Amino acid sequence: MSIQWFPGHMAKARRQITEKLGLIDVVIELLDARLPLSSRNPMIDDIIKNKPRLILLNKSDLSDKKVTDEWVHFFSKRLGFMALPIDSLSGKGVSKIPALCSGLAQPIMAKRSEKGMKPRAVRTMILGIPNVGKSSLINRLSKRNVAQTGDRPAVTKGQQWVKVGKSMELLDTPGILWPKFEDQEVGYRLAASGAIKDEILDYQDVAIYICRFLMKHYPNHLMKRYRLHALSDDPAEVLEQIGKNRGCLMPGGIIDFEKASELVLRELRSGKLGRISLEFPPQPLEEVEVND
Incomplete structure (x- = not known):
């Protein structure tokens, strides 16, 4: 199966993200817990570089719990990123996000304080591929329906700032797929999960x-x-x-x-087939490319 899909609005979204990155303290990278590596957009590493990052494994209610625990260990111990399984629909794990973002932003806030700048909310940006659950997560965090949701990719078309209590502000962004899947297994996993429009499958x-x-x-x-x-x-x-x-x-x-x-x-x-993970963490000898 060969899937190539990079519509114009996604190229525009990448430019918008790059332009707004200077305003951001912490990047929230939202992944599908069933296929964490396949649902990571490799372009995002190039864009956000060394910004503090929180990785959320969404739809963990659908994934194999044992495998998801292994993925948390993989991201935290081998890649050095804080990782948290969540379920944006039920809210499981979501309440922990503001505090984790505040912790990651602490060095930035400390520098602002040293310069005599007034305290402000932590500014975060949520990034992820289409249909990974960004809008559902934003609505859950903000406790109101501020983001359009739908069980199909490319629902979010623009950017918007959303307040999460008094301690956090969140910039929503459209999902971005990359222009080519070098590994066809990745394409199949994304197709199976619903990240790619059914019309082209x-x-x-x-x-x-x-x-x-x-x-x-x-x-x-x-x-x-x-x-x-x-x-x-x-x-x-x-x-x-x-x-x-x-x-x-x-x-x-x-x-x-x-x-x-x-x-x-x-x-x-x-989830009617049961809790299933479509991807397993690489073995220690396998290399995973991460651009810092």
Whole structure:
């Protein structure tokens, strides 16, 4: 699968972020807990450079808890970033964010105080790829509906400042995808999670990828959800059996693979397949590129 998607509004968003970065004390990088590395935009490292950063692993209610704990360890111990699992919809973990940002901004605030400048709220910027839950998080933090939400990418189109109590101000930004996925596995994971517009996807291609992944890492989830007594070695045959068991049929009893594929994709994203992580932390010997 080859996905190239870099619409004009995303190039504009990158310029806007760069222009506003001088006003920011702490950058909040919002990632999908199910695929933390694949949902990290590598351009963001180049843009924000050495700004203090808080990494939030959102949608942690959908991810494998054990794997998410491993990701927190990976980011904190191996990359040196503070990381926190959250669920922006239920609010789990969200209340900790202002205090963590204040802690990260403390050296900046201390310098302001030394210069005789008046105290002010910590200014933060939230960055993340489309459909990772930025708007839901902002609404949860501000305790009001100030950001438009939707279960599809590219809902946020502009920038806005949002007050979070008296101690924090947050700059919302549109999600930014990068222009090319060098690793097609990244493209598949993003497609499976909903970060890429469904209109440009081949549902069956993505569903077969999901089936292959679940067959290897979460076979019991797959068998239990779709009442499969055994798993074929061929993910296409597994998808066919799912279609048969769930009544995804066309006239003549022919399997409707498109309908079966949409079903698998929808149920993975909604959590009906169980708590699943689509990506695991690299082993110690594997290198992860981080631009400081």
